[in-house]
Amino acid sequence: MAERKPVHITPEMLEQQKEFALEIRSLPQKPETYFVVTYGCQMNAHDSEILAGMLRQCGMTEATDREHADFVIFNTCCVRDNAERRALGNVTWLKEVRKQRPNLIIAVCGCMIQQPGMAEKILKQYKFIDLAFGTCNLYRLPELLLRTLNSAAPVVQVEDEDTIAENLPVKRLRNDAAYITIMYGCDNFCSYCIVPYVRGRERSRAMEDILAEARQLKESGVKEIMLLGQNVNSYGKGLDGNVTFAELLRKLDDIGIERIRFMTSHPKDLSDELIQVMGESRHILPQFHLPVQSGNDEILRVMNRRYTSAQYLDKVRKLREAVPGIGLTTDIIVGFPGETEEQFLDTLSLVEQVGYDSAFTFIYSPRKGTRAAEMDAQVPESVATDRIQRLIAAQEAGQRKAMERFLGMEEEVLVEGLSRRSEQEVSGKGRHGISVTFPGNYDDIGQIVRVRITAMKNNTLQAERLSMILND
């Protein structure tokens, strides 16, 4: 593949977008309200915060729901077939709303649209869509919206550029916890995965830009940051001066934000240096999302994961040594082409050995354009369904056992909201990444509270309060 250089969006280019936003503000018939519908991973969730930031720059406010918005934008995912179908199902449903409200504007963006030829195909099939654009054009939303408002025909913009844009407007969903994207794209080309095709080549943001964003978030009172990238362990590749993810973490730790998390880590790039930083740091939380995908070496090889199950288990051991009690989570695919019953049993056995706090389990979904989609011996759906059920059962059993280590333990919880079960209880994530519920009220939201774990309830923990932590 030809070498591609990242395209840095200049301050002048962003200034131009601001001009477009101002022009929209001055239009007599501009849309007044927006609603962003998000599918997919945290990366998309954060992109949606940026979309919202730009729409506010255009003078719009958020609608209470999508039925009442003048502008609805779907930020889509295509990692599995059902993600795509769900997005399109909802877009079609809005067609009915539009019949009553002819001025409604409907846009579709994100990973699904970035697939080659997809934007054109969708616009042909769904004639009521007004605007479609890909993941690389995010920063151009004001310009694209203005074009849409001035045009009778739908507007399509899909470029294949590895953009890095700094200082975009952002409307964050939470005040106490914030996402920071540290790198974009992916170069791993796991044979089943569409992400490298829709998110472009891997590129890292400059360390100074990330640190500046983190400092600003600390100033504004943020207590937790979540660093985002498809493969955060290889952060720094292509930047001047041998920068590593471990080094970035060390510097972020020094800023003093209460809690630091990150995802996703690729096992092949998980370095000893990073494990050491995890052990020494004050603010990096004792949790690690380490997708294994399969417990069988032959399947891992064909998946192009570039590690063996023994190497994976070795990293797990080192992590547990450096950070006792660390919360481990993973992603697993069953029914990859050619997966035999014996190979699947290796996955079950790995899950039993590790004892994850939680696991995202998926049935393999062929993605057009990936290598695995062309492979022979696709596994029948009934076999894959049976395997995923057995996998979930094994995972749940392992999880119950793993969670026993928390009973009687003290934990610090960043409160997200009232518990769904009771108004007298609040819940949030503990340092290990597990949801904890305990007695509390509205005033606790956004605070870190010290608790003692008293019981397990399904996938969550129950606790009693010890005291409020006074945050500096």
Ligand code: SAH
């Ligand atoms: N960059 C991350 C996550 C990418 S997508 C990583 O490397 O782990 C999140 C998860 O979706 C993957 O870990 C994988 O388990 C799953 N996934 C990706 N493509 C898939 C496919 N075609 N079918 C089923 N699951 C898939």
Ligand code: SF4
């Ligand atoms: Fe997909 Fe693999 Fe990249 Fe993760 S590392 S995004 S699974 S290609």
Ligand code: F3S
């Ligand atoms: Fe989906 Fe794109 Fe994320 S395909 S999982 S939204 S990177």
